[in-house]
Amino acid sequence: MFRALLMTPVLAAGLLSVPAAAVAAPAAAFTNPVSRPFADTFADPTVIRGQDGLWYAYGTGDPLRSGEGTAHRIPIARSSDLVNWAYAGDALTGAAAPYVAPGASYWAPDVRYLDGRYVMYYAVTDTTASADGSDFAIGAAVAPTPAGPWTQQPAPVVAPRPGGGGGYLSTIDPAQLTAADGTRYLYFGSYYGGISVVRLSPDGLTAAGAPTLVALDNKYEGAYVVRHGAYYYLFASSANCCAGPATGYSVSVGRSASALGPFYDAEGVSLTASQVGGTPVVTQNGNRWIGAGHNGVVTDLSGQDYLVYHAIDRDLPYLDEAYGINRRPMLLDRLDWTAGWPVVRAGAGPSDTPQAAPAATGAQTFAQPVRWLPAGWRVSGGHATGSGTVLRPAPAGDLRVEADLRVPAGSSAGLVVGASRVLIDRAAGRLTVSSAGARPAGAALPAGLDLGTWHNLAVSVRGRHLVAELTEARQSGPIVSVELTAPAAGPPVAGFTGRGDVDNVSARSLFRPVTRAIAGPATGRLVWSDEFTGAPRAGWSWVRPDAAVTVAGGKLNWPVEAGDLTGTSNSASVLLRDAPAGDWTAETRLTLDLGTDDVRNYQQAGLIAYAGDDDFARLDVVSIWNTRQIEFGRELPYAGSPAYGGITLGTPATTTWLRLVHRLGPGREHLFRSESSTDGRTWTVGGVWTFPAGARPRIGLAAHGGATPAVTARFDYLRIYQP
Structure with a gap:
């Protein structure tokens, strides 16, 4: 096959010249936040590449700039390279849909390209369903281009849902997915009601069935689902999004073989279990x-x-006044897949130094006529249309080639990469891959998939392995994928073939994956411990002694007390000792039977780094409504009041190991990283809280939050290690 192509005049024409846009050099490095040029805050962002070859970002409807004072109605930003963005107007500029109450806000948009039009899903904070100001719904608008104009749909996709405990369930944070069988789904929800998924009508504008719970309430919100390999991955955010300088919001993930779940984390724990699962994707790093x-x-x-x-x-947490709108700019960071799980920068977390920019420019858009198209092809309406094969020189080595394609009924069209050909065959209803010397491969296309509208076909060749993926506008992973082992290498050329419309063609060197997560610092040698085999060792001291605490049976036994430390209560007991100088790690093994499913707000126990009643970081196993979580909470003084928020990490068990890893950072700032384990061997690394240089945080234990029902926290030891 490929030898025949080499002999055609089409190839010769294709080799005459290479437009710079087709093989553009990588963009310069970037530094977060990428929204800096147009916005001080751009929360809940989502990004899509438009059919015009540009990238579009959409955010929650806050004011964009400090001092602006007026909320936007889904602001849009546009970029040619994913790192330099400019404001492109608001999406919802017309009259509100009939079900939207006056003064409602628009949150957390998700934009998709479905069957030839753009569909935007968003949360509406107030509707006409009731006089309740929080009768949330999921709305939708459609547009011919990613910049609009957007037409709001007259009815919500998901209507307000009354809650069994009163009020309305949190019907917010939508995210759409088209599954491998072509079925369209919408994920939505938050802490009151959990995250659910519902099947959509074929046009994507109406819920078509009962929702299925995929993440337990009181733990997750902000769903986003992608298909990667054999699994669907549910990304979701936990904790308080908006606690100013104490905000510990972070992203975790679970995966499933089905778009409907159940989703499990890396330890095999379900996201719907009372002891809630979730594998960290990104959390703060100090x-x-x-x-x-x-x-x-x-x-x-x-x-x-x-x-x-x-x-x-953390030094500029609010848009304007303290405890007002949180300033949440948009960040971009590399997402790696290590051992089958996604993690930002191999576990390094958010970046605040220059990073290598994405390979986001260089696609051939056909916005203008090109001279290298052979006979049989022409530029029309901003894309190439015709029939035949067009090949161009491509980078040597591992390669990724992609294009947006529209394939007429009964025809086929696709890509050529070296000696391999990948075709969308509408007549046969298959995606096929063939290569000289290799057994052909293919997969059926979902029934009802409208390939007369734009779809993206991407072909990646790494060594002797080829993967072809068909997606809707490059979003959420492939609808159909085909792999071919040992394709013939062929010459370094790439192009498109068949009959139909072609746009946004690119051939780039394939990325080099990072497949191993970075290792955390070693625990070091044991320098101090209290194993609680007799009287507590010297050096312990109390803040508000608790006479109920005993040492017996090789454990420190602490009946969970009714006090607390958050806000102005400051009534809980704390057992402390001085921390060593320099870097160190404190570890304990905690047995705390909080049961499952019932409400025990907020019984907890664990480790604490304590500089004062309003200045502490607390790593606890805690009951939060019907869930059991591990929370790394931080209270600190800010603008005359104590601010409190928390990071969640890992999955608790009846017996849980906890670690606080202390390191001295720049300027001798104190950095405390959280870790947890259910077996004492495999550790989940959580987020970092900081104390300023000059602070003198002590290390200790606490057990408080509620005395009913009675439960005792049992600490096996406190051990301190140093590098």
Whole structure:
């Protein structure tokens, strides 16, 4: 097959010249936040590449700039390279839909290209369903281009849902997915009601069935689902998005073989279990960024995935006045897949230093006529249309080639990469891959998939392995994928073939994957311990002694007391000792039977780094309504009041190991990283809270939050290690 192509005049014409746009050099490095040129805050971002070859970002409807004072109605930003963005107007500029109450806000948009038009899903904070100001719904608008004009649909996709405990369930944070069988789904929800998924009508504008719960209430919100390999991955954010300088928002993930779940984390724990699962994707690392969450996923032209999300500068947490609108700019960071799980920068977390920019430019858009198209092809309406084969020189080595294609009924069209040909065959209803010397491969196309509208076909060749993926506008992973082992290499050429319309053609060197997560610092040698085999060792001291605490049976036994430390209560007991100088790690093993499913707000126990009643970081196993979580909470003084927020990490068990890893950062700032384990061997690394240089945090234990029902926290030891 490929030898025949080499002999055609089409190839010769294709080799005459290479437009710079087709093989553009990588863009310069970038530094977060990428929304800096147009916005001080751009929360809950999502990104799509438009059919015009540009990238579009959409965010929650806050004011964009400090001092602006007026909320936007889904602001839009536009970029040619994913890192330099400009404001492109608001999406919802017309009259509100009939079901939207006056004064409602528009949150958390998700934009998709479905069957030839753009569909935007968004949360509406107030509707005419009731006089309740929080009768949330999921709305939709459609547009011919990613910049609009957007036409709001007259009815919600998901209507307000009354809650069994009163009020309305949190019907917010939509995210659409087209599954491998072509079925369209919408994920939505938040803490009151959990995250659910519902099947959509074929046009994507109406819920068509009962929702299925995929993540337990009181734990997750901000769903985003992608298909990667054999699994669907549910990304979701936890904790408080908007606690100013104490915001610990972060992203975790579970995966499933089905778009309907159940989703399990890396330890095999379900996201709907009372002891809630979730594998960390991104959380704060001790630099300027805290509250990293509510993400989308975007793939550059080399095939590298990126997480787009918001975060808060801990030194500039509010847009204007303290305890007002949180300032949440948009960040972009590389998303790696290590051992089958997604993680930002191999576990390094949000970046605040220059990073290599995505390979986001260089696609051939056909916005203007090109001279290298052979006979049989022409530029029309901003794309190429015709029949035949067009080949161009391509980078040597591992390669990713992609294009947007429209295939007429009964025809086929696709891509050529070296000696391999990948075709969307509408007549046969298959995606096929063939290569000299290799057994052909293929997969059926979902029934009802409208390939007369634009779809993206991407072909990646790494060594002797080829993967072809068909997606809707490059979003959420493939609808159909085919793999071929040992394709013939062929010459370094790439192009398109068949009959139909072609746009946004690119051939880029394939990204080099990072497949191993970075290792955390070693625990070091044991320098001090209290194993609680007799009287407590010297050096312990109390804040508000608790006479009920005993040492017996090789454990420190602490009946969980009714006090607390958050806000102005400051009534809980704390057992402390001085921390050593320099870097160190404190570890305990805690047995705390909080049961499952019932409400025990907020019984908890664990480790604490304590500089004062309003200045502490607390790593606890805790009951939060019907869930059991591990929370790394932080209270600190800010603008005359104590601010409190928390990071969640890992999955608790009846017996849970906890660690606080202390390191001295720049300027001798205190960095405390959280870790947890259910077996004492495999550790989940959580987020970081900081204390300023000059602070003298002590290390200790606590057990409080509620005395009913009676439960005792049992600490096996406190051990301190140093490098």
